Amino acid sequence: MLPSVENQPPQAVGNSNNLIIWRMIMSNVVLDYRVSEFDTQQQADDYDVWFRQKVEEGLKCKTFHTHDEVMERLRQRRENTYTQIERLL
Template sequence: MPELDPIVSEFATTEEAEAYDTWFRAKVEKALACHKPGIPHDEVMAMLRKIIEGRKNG
């Protein structure tokens, strides 16, 4: 497998890049097919603030 330039790609080989691309596309397809309701933005931000504060405090 040819090596990739670290300035151009975060992957060492084209095989790694292709494997990631396959994995990522499968995740996106699964998410697009999901019919569960989304979480409102404000609710997500509140959850994230709580996580961040918890990590700041130890």
């Protein structure tokens, strides 16, 4: 069975002259809600760029906290919040 070329960019099917047109069409394609949480390919691509930037920022961060440290801090914050609520009641 031959692979589908429907959703592949033109360079994948040997026609690089139409790459811009293909990108314009694909950016407006409505994605199937059962497969994607995004309505269009453009939204999915924008999110992917944003997400990758956030991951890169996180990897550049020099501060590292272990899981146990983070959970202890969360436990302390939760305990402080409960204490403040009890004072109000």
